[in-house]
Amino acid sequence: MVRPRDAADVATALGAMGARGAIARGLGRSYGDVAQNGGGLVLDMTAQRGIERFDEDEGILAALAGTSIDDILRAIVPRGWFLPVTPGTRFVTLGGAIANDVHGKNHHGDGSLGDHLVGFELLLPDGQVRQVALASDPETYEATLGGLGLTGIIVRATVRLLPIGTSWTRVDTERAVDLEDLMGRMASDDHRYRYSVAWVDCLARGRSLGRGVLTRGDHATREELPSALARDPLVYSPRMLASVPPGVPNVVTRAAARSFNEVWFRKAPREERGRITSLTSFFYPLDAIADWNRLYGRRGFVQHQFVVPFGQERVVETAVELLSSGGSASFLAVLKRFGPGRGMLSFPAPGWTLALDLPAGQPGLAQLLDRIDRLVAEAGGRVYLAKDARLNPALLPDMYPDLDRWMDARERLDPGHAWRSDLERRLGLGARQRKDALT
Amino acid sequence: MKDGLGRYGTALFLGGGSDIGLATARALVARGTQKVVLAARSPDELALQVEELRARGAAEVEVVPFDALATASHEAFVDEMFERFGDVDLVVLAFGVLGDQHAMEKDTAAALEVARTNYVGAVSVLLPVARKLREQGHGAIAVLSSVAGERGRRSNFVYGSSKAGLDVFCQGLGDLLAGEGVQLLVVRPGFVRSKMTAHLDPVPFSTTPGAVARAILVGLERKADVVWVPSKLRWVMSGLRHLPRTVFRRLEI
Numbered sequence: 001m002v003r004p005r006d007a008a009d010v011a012t013a014l015g016a017m018g019a020r021g022a023i024a025r026g027l028g029r030s031y032g033d034v035a036q037n038g039g040g041l042v043l044d045m046t047a048q049r050g051i052e053r054f055d056e057d058e059g060i061l062a063a064l065a066g067t068s069i070d071d072i073l074r075a076i077v078p079r080g081w082f083l084p085v086t087p088g089t090r091f092v093t094l095g096g097a098i099a100n101d102v103h104g105k106n107h108h109g110d111g112s113l114g115d116h117l118v119g120f121e122l123l124l125p126d127g128q129v130r131q132v133a134l135a136s137d138p139e140t141y142e143a144t145l146g147g148l149g150l151t152g153i154i155v156r157a158t159v160r161l162l163p164i165g166t167s168w169t170r171v172d173t174e175r176a177v178d179l180e181d182l183m184g185r186m187a188s189d190d191h192r193y194r195y196s197v198a199w200v201d202c203l204a205r206g207r208s209l210g211r212g213v214l215t216r217g218d219h220a221t222r223e224e225l226p227s228a229l230a231r232d233p234l235v236y237s238p239r240m241l242a243s244v245p246p247g248v249p250n251v252v253t254r255a256a257a258r259s260f261n262e263v264w265f266r267k268a269p270r271e272e273r274g275r276i277t278s279l280t281s282f283f284y285p286l287d288a289i290a291d292w293n294r295l296y297g298r299r300g301f302v303q304h305q306f307v308v309p310f311g312q313e314r315v316v317e318t319a320v321e322l323l324s325s326g327g328s329a330s331f332l333a334v335l336k337r338f339g340p341g342r343g344m345l346s347f348p349a350p351g352w353t354l355a356l357d358l359p360a361g362q363p364g365l366a367q368l369l370d371r372i373d374r375l376v377a378e379a380g381g382r383v384y385l386a387k388d389a390r391l392n393p394a395l396l397p398d399m400y401p402d403l404d405r406w407m408d409a410r411e412r413l414d415p416g417h418a419w420r421s422d423l424e425r426r427l428g429l430g431a432r433q434r435k436d437a438l439t
Numbered sequence: 440m441k442d443g444l445g446r447y448g449t450a451l452f453l454g455g456g457s458d459i460g461l462a463t464a465r466a467l468v469a470r471g472t473q474k475v476v477l478a479a480r481s482p483d484e485l486a487l488q489v490e491e492l493r494a495r496g497a498a499e500v501e502v503v504p505f506d507a508l509a510t511a512s513h514e515a516f517v518d519e520m521f522e523r524f525g526d527v528d529l530v531v532l533a534f535g536v537l538g539d540q541h542a543m544e545k546d547t548a549a550a551l552e553v554a555r556t557n558y559v560g561a562v563s564v565l566l567p568v569a570r571k572l573r574e575q576g577h578g579a580i581a582v583l584s585s586v587a588g589e590r591g592r593r594s595n596f597v598y599g600s601s602k603a604g605l606d607v608f609c610q611g612l613g614d615l616l617a618g619e620g621v622q623l624l625v626v627r628p629g630f631v632r633s634k635m636t637a638h639l640d641p642v643p644f645s646t647t648p649g650a651v652a653r654a655i656l657v658g659l660e661r662k663a664d665v666v667w668v669p670s671k672l673r674w675v676m677s678g679l680r681h682l683p684r685t686v687f688r689r690l691e692i
Contacts, residue, residue, distance in 0.1 A: 366471050
């Protein structure tokens with residue numbers, strides 16, 4: 001792994017690249033192997049950070065791709081702007097956010113990050129830098145958005161920001177007694193909220209199967225703030241609460257997850273309207289605990305997130321049923337509704353998405369997830385490749401119908417396959433080229 | 440690529456026709472390995488085994504000819520395997536011959552064939568395999584050594600010494616690979632009831648190919664350097680290694 005400071009460093013590193021290619025890496029928050037490249041070159045892009053232009057009047061921001069969302073928020077929130085889309089952690093880079101076409105709690109109404117870009121610059125293997133905007137070069141744009149870093153290195157990007165009146169959110173919380181109740185509430189009035197997300201208790205069984213807590217809200221206006229907060233409505237000072245030291249054993253056992261889930265459910269108000277909550281605790285609850293992933297011990301955990309089209313609610317139900325009876329301790333299961341997607345390999349598509357954290361050491365987990373994957377593929381759904389570490393490659397063409405188009409675009413942008421990753425090899429994303437070469 | 444749940448995508452078996460090699464292949468396929476390559480001296484005899492691996496869920500099973508004694512061909516053989524099958528995530532070295540100790544004391548040529556197969560053949564194929572795994576930056580090797588290599592015994596010292604040489608070779612190679620993302624697991628079974636030992640009377644602590652296969656999987660998962668099968672042999676052999684020579688010589692083993 002090298003950490004180039006500038007474009008010249010990148011060129012030097014690529015000049016020495018071997019047959020196993022190169023991949024750009026950001027802050028390493030992808031759960032799977034999308035930004036790893038065994039035996040090859042990994043370009044840590046985090047040294048190339050910095051906001052190059054911030055138009056406070058129009059809400060336009062241009063930054064180097066290694067800039068983190070945390071850096072951006074610290075600069076823009078106090079000036080009354082927010083990112084139009086943000087994932088569940090601030091510790092991702094702008095480049096990584098585009099390459100994985102990240103979504104947030106507002107996907108049902110606002111789409112993914114790719115719906116809010118003016119454009120970006122893409123470094124091609126021959127050293128050329130291409131300016132890419134949706135209108136002028138839709139193929140490159142849609143291949144790169146969610147393109148897993150395999151179409152080129154994103155060098156810088158320009159984003160259209162969202163105006164906010166305060167650095168607070170106004171949140172409604174409600175408890176749903178089972179999955180049907182939960183999905184019913186989301187389907188009927190998600191459209192009234194900018195942000196919506198539900199936590200699902202995957203360990204509750206029987207009549208409580210799929211019970212959950214729904215939190216929905218929007219940015220608070222100045223008028224909605226209590227007077228103590230209204231004096232400094234755009235204050236923004238995220239803090240770390242705690243950190244987990246290395247060497248902690250896996251504490252996420254089934255019993256621990258069950259009691260955590262019970263407390264979480266009981267603690268949530270049955271119904272609460274208009275609670276004023278800070279941006280960081282609404283959007284980034286886990287960011288307050290540094291290295292929280294260590295709680296899963298040495299073997300770690302896998303993330304699994306899928307989406308199935310509206311009308312296929314049955315698959316979500318079956319997945320929750322399988323998990324609750326299969327003995328898997330899911331600490332965190334998150335349900336939300338997606339709107340339309342954009343990139344060829346972008347994960348979001350209209351429907352229901354369920355995201356799970358699962359300790360990796362559990363017996364039978366591999367078979368359970370394989371089974372869920374097959375159901376998802378049959379329902380016309382897909383799994384999130386940015387989080388994947390174990391998908392059966394045979395399901396990929398069903399899950400991503402634009403895969404062929406993406407492969408064509410990749411051949412055009414990178415005919416020599418200079419951009420490679422462990423995920424690319426594991427899922428055979430370059431396999432077609434090998435097949436062509438044999439025939 | 441080994442995936443997030445520790446499943447190996449592609450596994451290559453050198454000595455793929457051996458009972459331990461096949462048992463390990465079956466155990467891996469049951470755990471989700473998709474592609475299995477059996478490199479064997481007599482590929483034609485493996486048709487049924489291939490069918491069984493497919494029936495158990497392997498997406499692709501290939502049999503390729505491989506002769507441990509044909510050392511001149513090993514380099515090209517390894518190149519071809521990685522060219523044909525892409526990244527190899529696990530290589531299991533399971534070939535080996537026992538030889539007839541009594542006969543070999545009179546028949547030097549037979550003793551040399553054991554030494555050439557078990558030691559020279561293994562060195563010859565492991566070096567290019569290790570180079571390939573270093574290049575790809577990930578992967579694991581499991582090598583079938585034997586407790587027979589831990590201390591020379593008059594009842595099997597030709598076989599034992601060939602495994603001792605292999606074992607020491609692998610200890611050093613494992614340390615060389617440790618910083619490169621490549622794991623090398625040395626497997627030291629006791630007496631394994633298999634076709635290699637079918638003509639012999641079983642001894643205490645004897646085990647089965649299936650038990651060896653399970654121990655290999657556990658050792659790989661724990662990132663171990665050495666496993667004994669059964670595991671208590673570790674302490675038995677440790678005791679035997681420290682016996683004075685005059686006492687050891689009198690033991691009927």
